[in-house]
Amino acid sequence: MQEVIQQFTRGSGAGRNGLISQHKHTQKTMSAHSPNVRVFWLLTTCFCTAFLCLHHALKGEHQSELGGAPDKEPGAFPLFKFSVAFLVCYFLIKYCCWSAPRQSSPLRATPAPQPAPGRKVVLEAYYEHQLKLSPHVLGHSKAHVTKIVSELVKVGKTEHQDCTLTFRGDFVQIGSAYEQHKINSPDCFDVLVPIKVPQVLKLEPAFDIGRKELPFYLRGTAICRLKPSSKSEWSKYKKGFNDCFCVHFQKKSALSSTQVLRWFYSKMQRCLNVIRYQCEERCSVTLSVVNDQLILKLLPKSDYVCCHISMSVRLIPAVHVGDSVFLVAQPWTRTETVLRPLRQEAFWYVYMSxxxxxxxxxxxxxxxxxxxxxxxxxxxxxxxxxxxxxxxxxxxxxxxxxxxxxxxxxxxxxxxxxxxxxxxxxxxxxxxxxxxxxxxxxxxxxxxxxxxxxxxxxxxxxxxxxxxxxxxxxxxxxxxxxxxxxxxxxxxxxxxxxxxxxxxxxxxxxxxxxx
Structure with a gap:
């Protein structure tokens, strides 16, 4: 065995890395030892079995010399004991011969090449480095958005005028940033701002308007019809409200998404002018229309570097029609002539956020x-x-x-x-x-x-x-x-x-x- 080790040591090249040579040396030494280990355990098992048989034979002879009367014939080894000894020897030999190769199989004579990183490893690394958001940064971003938008809505609720649209309750946070599946950076947020009609009106949403004859992008929309709860009182404001917010569709009055968007843009701008001075110390706030969408830009003035993120908040006017269902006013960019008789501005998207x-x-x-x-x-x-x-x-x-x-x-x-x-x-x-x-x-x-x-x-x-x-x-x-x-x-x-x-x-x- 010593010669094998010396020969292996001499055969290793001088230019190889010492750690790799030592690893190969250990592998080859283990592989050389493994056959001798199996022989050793085989001889040990046979020796123990022979010793057991000799012990029983001598014990029988000793009892005969003393004149004792053993239960069975002197020197005879019972068939049961022979069977037990045979099974013990069989299983020991089988275990020793089979266990040694299994133990030495991971240590090969030549090291196996390292496999390339799997798909899962790469995807996990990309997810951790590029996609996963920091809970700390996301939390600070949400806090800034909540603070500014809540102040805007609060101002909008206090500005009350007779027979016009007003803000209703609190805003609703929607989208991937609030549903825990946003990626890359917490820089975009979507917020529904619920609005309500005057108390003298009742909403009658029609969801069954999406028939097959409509263009595909109008399916799944709804019409927000209006019905006066008190005709006598409504007659005072009917003309003014209809001119500002309504459109006639199928010989009935319906809330116009286009007119509501125009009102919402000017309303939010007035609210921002009220709170702008209060926000100057905390963050820079601007309001603009981008691709027919009202975007609130926030740049916090924080001492924390992680919070210096420019955030865009999309403010979306929505009408709550019950059962947590919202009708959302979205800008219409389609110009197909087929829509002219349909009065496209009468349609609202249905949101189930x-x-x-x-x-x-x-x-x-x-x-x-x-x-x-x-x-x-x-x-x-x-x-x-x-x-x-x-x-x-x-x-x-x-x-x-x-x-x-x-x-x-x-x-x-x-x-x-x-x-x-x-x-x-x-x-x-x-x-x-x-x-x-x-x-x-x-x-x-x-x-x-x-x-x-x-x-x-x-x-x-x-x-x-x-x-x-x-x-x-x-x-x-x-x-x-x-x-x-x-x-x-x-x-x-x-x-x-x-x-x-x-x-x-x-x-x-x-x-x-x-x-």
Whole structure:
């Protein structure tokens, strides 16, 4: 054995690293010892068995010489004892011969090459460095947004005029920043600002207006009709209110989303002028219209470096129509001639933000503590963002429209209800990502992704969705997109997913961790 060791030592090259040589030396020495170990235990077992037999034979002879009468024939070894001894020897030999190779198998004579980092390792690293938000920074950002918006709404509620729109109650925080699936940076927030009509009016929302003859982007909308509760009192303000806020649709008066947006913009600007001086010491505040959306820009003046983040808050006027359902005024950019007789400004988007948050809270309780369902959504959104960098501008816009955050969240909701929630444990992250990509490709190929609430009669009962919402015409979120375009998005999604670890590894090296 010493010669083998010396020969191995002489054979090792002088230029090799000392640690690698010592590791190989140990491996070869162990492999040389392993056959002798098996022989040693085999000989030991045989020796013990022979000693046991000799002991019983001598014991029998000793009893015979003393004149004793043994229970059985002297010198005879019972069949039972022979069987036990044989089984003991068999199992010992089997254990010694089989256990030694298993113990020495991980230590190979030549070290195995180290495998490349797996897809999960790369995705996890990218998630930690690029996608995951710091709870500290997110908390400070939310606090700044809450403080400024609450002061704006408070001023708006105190400015009361007869027979006009006013702010109603508190604002509603919506979107990914408040649903724990925002990525990259806590710099964008969405806030619903509920408004209410005068007390002499009653809201009569019509959700069944979304018929097949409407353009696809108007399906899932509603008409906010108005009905006076007291005709005598309403007659005093009817003309002024109708001229400022209403539009006639199907021979009835309805609240105009376009007129409400104009009023909301000027109202918020007046509120900001009131509180601007109070906010100067804390942060810089500006209000502007970007792409027909009212954006509140905040730049905190904090001593903490982590809080010097420019934040954009999208302020959205909304009408609460009961059962946590909001009708939201959004700017209309469509100019199709077919809409002229339909009076496009009479339509409002239906928002079920409260129900979505309730469903996410329910999932938080029902899924494992380390569930990865939100993490899957975040990674897929990141794949969408890094994937579109390789496309031309036109297809990039279409790609982001089809794979928008709301559609991705809707697809995740449908997938979560298909299987056991225990399967969303963190250790199954890659499997669930595969399922989510596969589900998306199926939806794209079928050109169908149904709204999770509107027209869905299979919504879980604990969400208490109003019956008028369940009974509307089902809304396909992929309606209106060309089949060839959806097939191309499906192909590019699979291509991006197959190269996800390479794309994210490259992007991860380009950017340093923020936190």
């Amino acid at each position: 409260k129900h979505e948050q309730k469903f996410l809270n329910w999932l938080k309780v029902q899924t494992p503590n380390n569930s990865c369902h939100l993490k899957c959504l975040q990674i897929l959104k990141a794949l969408r963002d890094v994937g579109c960098k390789e496309f031309d501008q036109k297809f990039s816009v279409q790609w982001n429209t089809i794979l928008c955050s709301y559609n991705m969240k809707t697809a995740l909701f449908h997938l979560l209800l298909k299987g056991p929630l225990e399967a969303w444990d963190e250790k199954f992250l890659m499997e669930r990502l595969e399922d989510l990509v596969r589900f998306w490709r199926e939806r794209l190929q079928k050109q169908e992704l149904m709204h999770f609430f509107l027209g869905n009669k299979n919504v879980p009962d604990f969400l208490t969705v109003p019956r008028k919402i369940k009974e509307v015409l089902p809304v396909n979120l992929l309606a209106g997109f060309d089949a060839v375009l959806l097939d191309l998005v499906s192909f590019q999604l699979l291509k991006t997913w197959n190269r996800a670890h390479l794309i994210m590894k490259l992007n991860n090296h380009k950017h340093l961790p923020r936190n």
